[in-house]
Amino acid sequence: MTTTASIAVFFHNYYGDHAGWVERLCRNIPLPFDLYYNVVENSIHNAGVTGAEILTEMNAAKSGNQLQKIYLRVSPNQGKDLGGKLVLLDSFMRSGQKIEWLLFLHDKQSPHKADPLTWKNRLYRILESDFIEKVMRLFEADESVSVVAAEGSVAQEYDSCTASYKSSSAVLIKEMVQAYQMIGHNTGYVAGTMFWARASAGSEFFKEYSPLSIRATLEKGNVMDDFDGTRTHAWERIISWVFSGQGWKIKELA
């Protein structure tokens, strides 16, 4: 028997292990949820596996009765996890579902970091069941909160003295803030693009700027911003502001 889901999980997969992720999500999420799952088709970790095989693997790994539906999508690597999440947002909007809360996740590895494990563990805190319960209580108690992230994951790059961002993508961020009319937005953003969001906070934005039209502007392949700015990394900031603009707040939880 299926129940109506109140949570939509957007998961972008590059490194495979689909069964492992379904198991983890089913084990940790205590409320009914739908899983929007994007697989990068041109990743060596997903090479030679068909959509049907992935779905079979995912369905076999389901446990409990909280996972209601799996919406699988297959897309090329463009805009990294953000590009995949935009494909999923598009699918979510086309489904016409009424969902209250969104959870953005991806299989983060950060092989370019000297200490990727600490960072990864911090970000995945949002997927632990006690954290999820805290998130739900916070959303219920404070209606002005629209984004919740793990403690220590909200970064602040805006320099009010120079009115610019301390980022290699600063110019692009500034351009996009103007193009998407985000004047007066929150300046903190969730680094790593893994967070909980109130669905209603971003719905108007994505009605005006379709997720696929945004994806079309992002760079192809596994782009990095360590040497030059990219639209993909500018969007890593902006996605937080989409859900936390117009008076909404971002909160960190331990």
Added chain:
Amino acid sequence: MIIPVFYMVPSGEIRSSVQLLNNDFIPAICLDTEDFNEWQRIYQFLSEHPEFVFSIAIRHETELTQAQLEQLAAFCFLPSFFQRNGQAPVFLIHSLPVAATTAVSELADYLDRLGLSNIRFADIGNRGQIIAETMDQLLETYAIQLRQVPDGTQSVMIKFRDPATHSAIKLSLGVVENDFKNSQPELAMALERIRELLKLNAGLKTKNGLLEEELKNYRTYNKILQTIHPDRELQRFYDREYEALPRWYKRFGHIIKAIMGKRRWSSLVNDRKKGGRL
């Protein structure tokens, strides 16, 4: 079927046809630009039923709108969208070749911007795709295609509404295949081997491309790690605080170390013998 056979299905009949067709033929769902609501309904259906493999045939006389382009892309992201050897055909049906040419380049350009560069447009109006409008035509076309040297693009599109059932069509095509195998067994075997090799080659080519990409990624990660690694800060500290000192001061330091017993006198001499800088 040895050669992929597409079966053009009017969008209104998708729910009833797709299940019947799916084991044997690939339904090419006919979407009319005049009825965009139907596109959305079909998308919902296919999104809920990822087990049905499908392709798309777009009937259009004008350029597609932005909403239609995005809906088409959304179809392409579904896991059951038909692909063979890394190529996914989308069929176009129209009667105005010039308008269609513009539309095709725009479509291809838009899909490429979304990363969908594997879509191959097959122009039905301009005979870019082999179509069969009668049963006889289908059998004849299928027999010809079977004997061609495979290049990965061979396919037949069934475009007729026939009283014959799907299973009867399948049976007839099976007879054509058997006739070929029996009459020219060596040629049939050789062509089958080419098909297998084409598939294997496409798979290996993809894997090779992905491994090259992964190697490039790791080279970039390595470069970043070398640039930002904490060791660099340590090296900078050493260079700033020690290497910048005058040579006589450093030599004096080594002598003090030797006096304090923290370095052997012989190591200073050996260093000199080796051409070391002391």
